[in-house]
Amino acid sequence: MKIAVVGTGYVGLVTGTCLAETGNTVTCVDINEQKVKLMQSGQIPIYEPGLEMLFHRNIEQSRLTFTTNLVEAVKDAKIVFLALPTPPGEGGAADLSYVLGAAESLAKIIINYKLIVTKSTVPVGTADKVKAVFEKHLDKTSGGEVDVVSNPEFLREGVAVDDFMKPDRVVIGTKSERAQKIMSELYSPYVRQGNPIIFMDERSSELTKYAANSFLATKISFMNEIANLCELVGADVDAIRRGIGADERIGKRFLFPGIGYGGSCFPKDVQALVQSASEHTYDFKILNSVLEVNALQKKILVEKLLNYYKGDIKGKKFALWGLAFKPETDDIREAPALDIIENLLEYGATITAFDPQAMSQVKNIFGEKISFSSNQYDALEGADALVIATEWSLFRNPDFDRMESLIKHKVIFDGRNLYDLQKMIDLGYYYNSIGRKLVQL
Ligand SMILES: NC(=O)c1ccc[n+]([C@@H]2O[C@H](COP(=O)([O-])OP(=O)(O)OC[C@H]3O[C@@H](n4cnc5c(N)ncnc54)[C@H](O)[C@@H]3O)[C@@H](O)[C@H]2O)c1
Known part of the structure; x- marks a missing residue:
């Protein structure tokens, strides 16, 4: 099938690539010219395990292309996925301007039947709003016709490719039989092991x-x-x-x-x-x-730290392991590490951070206010304590001898409970983790 994906972020790029992987021809469209140029030159803009290989393979086999031109992207497509941002707007409600704006742009250029699929996470009633936009702007006299389907995405960053290729379930909200048939056909390669495609009405799908x-x-x-x-x-x-x-x-x-x-x-x-x-x-x-x-809870690690230093951490040097909001991603949106950095800086501490994937993103926010190290050990040099914010695998079994030779004081504040308490006792650390016994000398 010919497919267009509007919005090529974490969800759009994984969706587009994984749909191409089963033989569909996919055009991903994005308004970010820099990002599109990067992808057109064969570079992947995000870190997502397993994605790069599929990305290159499908580009090479001409099943996956990128453009900033919406008309070009949807011209031949039968299905148009909307994978656009829905950030918090007023009072925390989802901001639908990206989704409804794209719907309006599409309505003005569609001249045959298209299945419009909302992959973005959108509040109940959005499908009706999208339908209303098409009702208002679609030129039916020139053959324009759409079905609007809700198809929420459940992928987890870090294992997004696996989640898309073998989803626990696919939820599809539509009452249109034609849309159900097309969506069944599209998703059947992904549910061969018997996981369900669950059909329901649009509102239930959005709320699911x-x-x-x-x-x-x-x-x-x-x-x-x-x-x-x-x-x-x-x-x-x-x-x-x-x-x-x-x-x-x-x-x-x-x-x-x-x-x-x-x-x-x-x-x-x-x-x-x-x-x-x-x-x-x-x-x-x-x-x-x-x-x-x-x-x-986002404040708890800094509170523990302030308690330990009796409220005074001015001039203290901390090594921070982990910046991404979880392992195996470079995504730092709402990452607890950002709150930790902000708090520690407010109290006058200095920070040297290490993360395997997310350092450049954090640098964009904090600039020179914190230092970065090229590996987890260098961050420890002369540090008063180690603070752990993300459970990357490479932090789980570190070289404790090497750590001991670098860190000034054997003190760890672990927000992810990575280490065995007995081991910390044996190694002679002060070790403060979450919901477990405090290890102190
Ligand atoms: N990230 C996840 O793990 C995840 C999982 C499930 C669902 N979702 C939902 O999927 C949606 C997208 O999330 P994301 O993380 O991929 O966002 P993202 O910010 O990574 O990507 C959105 C992309 O849309 C592009 N864009 C914005 N306006 C555009 C327009 N008018 N035309 C074309 N492109 C446009 C942006 O440039 C960006 O590349 C959100 O509703 C989110 O809640 C996200």
């Missing part, structure tokens, strides 16, 4: 995405509160995690406490659902608490 992200964010905030309680009562959150995770109704995943969720989705999507509920006069109490808990 928010419900999924908000539920996961709730699970994280719940475990963060359990962890905080563990520290007060002398319990161990790891034991509790295993104890409750063995219950199939609860499940083992998403039970790791930390320093608050970040990323481009959970923070904005929880906020948008609360806002959307309140627009329908519903006070979503649990999610308001989730937001509050997460904001507090």
